[in-house]
Amino acid sequence: MRVTRASMTLDDLVDFFGTERENRSSDDLEDNSDFEDFMDSILPECLEARCQMQDDDCRADNAGAFLRPLTRYEVSAAIKHASTFGTATIPSAVQAVILRKLKLHRERHRTGVQGLNFVDSNSLTSLPAQLAPQSPSSGIFDSLNAIRTTHYETSFLSRLSGHRPSKYSGLIAVDWETRSPWMELMTDVREHYSYAHPVRAQLLEAPVPIHYVSMQASHLQQVHDLLARAFWDGIDVSELLQYSPERCSVVAMYGKTVVGVALLSSPQEAYITYLAVRAGWDNSHIATTMLYHLITLNPHRDITLHVSANNPAMLLYNRFGFKAEEFIAGFYENYLDSQSRASMNAFRLRLRR
Known part of the structure; x- marks a missing residue:
């Protein structure tokens, strides 16, 4: 097949400029004539360069025929x-x-x-014949079925969570010594499992301390759930994040679980609004530690609070030096359920500094 050059004249373009030239004023005729003369002088050179470029792009196919790639105009x-x-x-x-x-x-x-490069068909090699699928031996299935547990270090969970302790923001204190009833229960469960299944791989318990931190936005959901269980539904303390939470809040964290919270209304008022510990973590001095840090964060200020008349926390407040200033009858009537065991009456306590 012989390659022929397509017509590459710009007659249409010249005619277009000629039509526009007739519509213009006589003052522009001289400028247009200069432009036409300039185009006529360089047009043969441009066309020759274009032909040379197209000739260079010609390639021979498998049959020996020379082919030229289409130009953008030809494609459109x-x-x-x-x-x-x-x-x-x-x-x-x-x-x-x-x-x-x-x-x-x-x-x-x-x-x-860039487009795909041409590949010589003679340089291609065929793939080897596919082997017939073979059924695995029974020993492989026995080994897989024998797996009961996976070590945390090699598990998919370790890739998601990691084994390094997370960095808590607003860290106040770290307690490695406290052992709550819930922690002891989990230890008993692991020991019972190891005794019942001695041949299975045993998971090593990594010790986790209790972190006391300032309240963050990520704690709100667990804090609200804890306060609803300890007091009543509908408690919202999200506004506390806008009033110096580093001085008005102490949150006890075990891993990523909120196990206790102590809150002040504001540094100026210094009124303890809530102090609560999750069930299973009581009698572990967590409330004592939170109250201590809350008082320490607000020195030289009197701290007040209200507590139900039959609340055992009265003993905790007395140990810190809180004194009763007022007895208020029916203080919690609008908050507590009528069947609640907590007293509706309250004492107003003050810690004088």
């Missing part, structure tokens, strides 16, 4: 010609494939993506 013209038929005729499979390849070629030019 072919797509436009195929699109003029619209939906009147259904293109054949070959026509549809050619049209898609033309559109892909155009988009590659727009985005600057």
Whole structure:
């Protein structure tokens, strides 16, 4: 197949400029004539360079025929010609494939993506024949079925959570010595499992301390749940985050679990609004530690609070030096349920500094 150069004259472009030149005033005729003379002088050189570039792009196919890649204009013209038929005729499979390849070629030019390189078919080697699938031996299934537990260090959970202790923001204190009833119960469960299944791999318990930190936004959901269980529903302490939480809050954390919380209304008022410990973590001096740090964070200020008349926390407050100033009858009537064991009456306590 012989490669012939397509007509590369710019007659249409020249005619267009000529039409525009007739519509302009006589003052512009001289400028347009200069432009036309300039274009006529460089046009043969541009066309020759274009022909040379297209000749350089010619490649021989497997049959020895020389082929030239389509230009952008030729690709757009072919797509436009195929699109003029619209939906009147259904293109054949070959026509549809050619049209898609033309559109892909155009988009590659727009985005600057290079096309696929030609590969010599003689350089290709066939893949080896696929082996017939073989059923695994029974020993493999026995080994898989024998797995009961996975060590945490090699488990998928360790990849998600990691084994390094997380860095708590607003850290106040770390307690490695306290052992709560819940922690002792979990230890008993692990020991019972190890005694019942001695041949299985045993998980090593990594010691986790209790962290005392300032309240963060990530604690709100657990804090609200803890206060609802300890007092009543509907308690919202999210506004405390706007009033110096580093001085008005102490949250006890075991891992990522909130096990206790102590809150002040504000540094100026210094009124203890809530002090609560999660069930299973009481009688472990967690409330004592939180109250101590809350008082320490607000020195030289009197601290007040209200406590139910039959609340055992009265003994805790007395140990810190709180004194009763007032007895208020029915203080909790609007908050506690009528069947609650807590007294509706309250004492107003003050710690004078």
